[in-house]
Amino acid sequence: MDKQGKIGITITIIFLVAWQMYQAKNYKPPVTPPAAQATATASTSPLDKAATAPQEGAVATEPKKPAAPVEQAVPEQTQKIVTPSVDYVFTNHGGGILRAELLKHAAEDDHHVTLNEYGTIPIGALSEKPGEEANAPYTVTSKGGSVVCERTTPDQVQITKKFTLPTAGDGKDQYIATLEVSFTNHGDKAYRNDGYYVYVGSAAPIHVKDMPMYIGYDWYRGGKATDINVMWFNAGKIPLVGIQTSPEKTSYTNTTDGIGWAGTYSQYFTSIVTPIEASGNRAWAQRFPVDIETRMAGAEWERKNPGATPSSYVIEGAIGMPTFDLKPGATFSQKFRIYTGPRQYQVLKQLDGGESAILQFGMFGFVSKMLLSAMNHIKPFVGSYAVAIIVLTLLIKSLLWPWQNKATQSMKKMQALSPKMNEIKEKYKDDPARMNQETMKLYKDYGINPFGGCLPMLIQLPVFFGFYRMLGTAIELRNSSFFWVHDLSQPDTVFHLAGIPVNILPLCMAATNVWMMAITPKSGDNTQQRMMMFMPLIFLFICYNYASGLALYMMVQNLFSVAQLYLTRNQVAPIPQKVAVAKKKR
Numbered sequence: 305m306d307k308q309g310k311i312g313i314t315i316t317i318i319f320l321v322a323w324q325m326y327q328a329k330n331y332k333p334p335v336t337p338p339a340a341q342a343t344a345t346a347s348t349s350p351l352d353k354a355a356t357a358p359q360e361g362a363v364a365t366e367p368k369k370p371a372a373p374v375e376q377a378v379p380e381q382t383q384k385i386v387t388p389s390v391d392y393v394f395t396n397h398g399g400g401i402l403r404a405e406l407l408k409h410a411a412e413d414d415h416h417v418t419l420n421e422y423g424t425i426p427i428g429a430l431s432e433k434p435g436e437e438a439n440a441p442y443t444v445t446s447k448g449g450s451v452v453c454e455r456t457t458p459d460q461v462q463i464t465k466k467f468t469l470p471t472a473g474d475g476k477d478q479y480i481a482t483l484e485v486s487f488t489n490h491g492d493k494a495y496r497n498d499g500y501y502v503y504v505g506s507a508a509p510i511h512v513k514d515m516p517m518y519i520g521y522d523w524y525r526g527g528k529a530t531d532i533n534v535m536w537f538n539a540g541k542i543p544l545v546g547i548q549t550s551p552e553k554t555s556y557t558n559t560t561d562g563i564g565w566a567g568t569y570s571q572y573f574t575s576i577v578t579p580i581e582a583s584g585n586r587a588w589a590q591r592f593p594v595d596i597e598t599r600m601a602g603a604e605w606e607r608k609n610p611g612a613t614p615s616s617y618v619i620e621g622a623i624g625m626p627t628f629d630l631k632p633g634a635t636f637s638q639k640f641r642i643y644t645g646p647r648q649y650q651v652l653k654q655l656d657g658g659e660s661a662i663l664q665f666g667m668f669g670f671v672s673k674m675l676l677s678a679m680n681h682i683k684p685f686v687g688s689y690a691v692a693i694i695v696l697t698l699l700i701k702s703l704l705w706p707w708q709n710k711a712t713q714s715m716k717k718m719q720a721l722s723p724k725m726n727e728i729k730e731k732y733k734d735d736p737a738r739m740n741q742e743t744m745k746l747y748k749d750y751g752i753n754p755f756g757g758c759l760p761m762l763i764q765l766p767v768f769f770g771f772y773r774m775l776g777t778a779i780e781l782r783n784s785s786f787f788w789v790h791d792l793s794q795p796d797t798v799f800h801l802a803g804i805p806v807n808i809l810p811l812c813m814a815a816t817n818v819w820m821m822a823i824t825p826k827s828g829d830n831t832q833q834r835m836m837m838f839m840p841l842i843f844l845f846i847c848y849n850y851a852s853g854l855a856l857y858m859m860v861q862n863l864f865s866v867a868q869l870y871l872t873r874n875q876v877a878p879i880p881q882k883v884a885v886a887k888k889k890r
């Protein structure tokens with residue numbers, strides 16, 4: 305390696321370390337002081353801090369301050385309704401689902417995963433403007449598998465909400481409740497509703513190591529889900545330098561017809577509200593900081609992170625419904641489906657509203673779905689998702705063997721032509737255009753495709769990105785262990801060094817990548833070769849704080865590639881022969 309290459313790699317390593325430290329420092333929100341926390345808790349909702357409905361693209365130059373506590377005329381009362389898979393806790397403040405405890409999914413410290421645990425507005429709460437009267441008092445009665453919430457507005461409009469809860473213990477139905485909302489005008493004047501919001505609940509981190517990109521809000525229209533995560537609200541800053549380029553945003557709003565559903569999500573769980581036989585016309589979300597990791601992490605986290613103050617952002621949102629009019633004595637009703645459960649493709653795809661799009665598989669979604677299906681089919685035979693990933697990787701590499709072998713032969717041919725290529729470079733060093741022309745002519749004369757060595761990589765890129773998106777959301781990997789890895793859906797951190805997590809699998813992946821490059825036949829000029837040297841660092845950067853299952857896949861792929869290269873490198877190098885050119889017939 306020449307001096308320039310060493311300098312480039314050193315600079316890249318410094319950049320990656322600095323970036324990791326910057327991310328660790330900057331994605332954490334400031335912890336709310338105890339006094340402010342008490343004030344915020346006493347308030348009906350952080351959404352009530354807005355005096356008016358948020359406008360499209362509204363931003364603030366500084367974070368909003370907590371409003372004065374709003375006293376409730378009616379004390380809060382809750383009712384717990386037990387179903388086979390979910391325990392629903394209803395509240396009379398807002399007349400909706402205060403919490404949904406998923407009995408089949410464990411969180412930290414042996415708690416069950418609880419949706420809307422840190423939210424301040426119930427799932428299914430209503431308001432005409434975001435946050436206004438969202439926690440108005442209702443009367444709540446329950447009978448059998450249903451809960452009815454009622455209240456009458458000052459306009460003498462009776463609002464009745466009937467929640468029908470699931471009775472099944474498996475499949476999609478175990479997580480689905482239906483909500484029927486009825487407005488009855490008991491007044492003597494016509495009533496006009498300018499549209500109302502139905503709240504979808506909140507999302508918060510499930511694990512201490514959850515990244516901010518995993519906490520977000522989605523809304524669906526025309527076959528596409530639009531996604532924002534909690535970092536969308538951040539003030540714009542130039543990385544590392546810290547210069548602010550735009551103020552922090554207070555809320556997210558979007559107005560458009562045909563919204564099919566809206567929901568909030570964490571890495572593996574979601575709460576989605578879908579209008580039935582109707583569609584929404586507004587999407588709204590807002591985040592707020594809550595100090596929640598102390599309970600999740602406990603003394604062990606504090607021991608490993610002395611002096612650190614944990615905190616996270618929570619996001620909550622709503623879907624807006626269109627305007628309607630009511631004559632005296634008339635009733636207007638709409639139905640909604642409420643899904644509170646795992647972000648599991650096999651379950652969500654059974655719903656008829658496109659809810660599986662909340663997985664956000666991306667442009668290579670078809671690859672992600674194929675890989676997920678294959679992994680789930682392999683797992684019963686091998687007994688472990690880690691082994692299933694290994695087997696699936698070996699199957700993919702075996703299918704790609706012919707292209708890999710052909711690429712290796714192509715690179716060997718180019719190696720054999722190196723003396724002729726060097727002659728061309730020396731002869732036309734002052735004429736780059738002629739140099740490229742003669743080089744391409746040389747490739748053509750000897751029937752060599754200069755991009756032949758790139759073909760396997762191009763084929764593998766969709767597979768890599770498919771794995772990247774799939775392994776980051778596949779709930780199947782959650783709590784799946786493998787040797788020292790306690791959870792394949794989380795980074796495999798074994799300890800911290802100067803505040804930086806030490807993750808073994810990504811480091812092994814980078815090492816095997818370097819090994820593979822060291823034994824790969826060299827092709828291209830020195831500049832191209834130096835660029836390729838940065839690939840291990842790039843993949844290390846991508847995989848380091850991601851699900852360890854991705855690093856496992858990359859490491860196994862590299863080891864298999866090394867084995868392939870050792871099998872082919874000792875083969876007799878082909879002697880380049882000029883391609884015979886057929887003479888044109890006269």
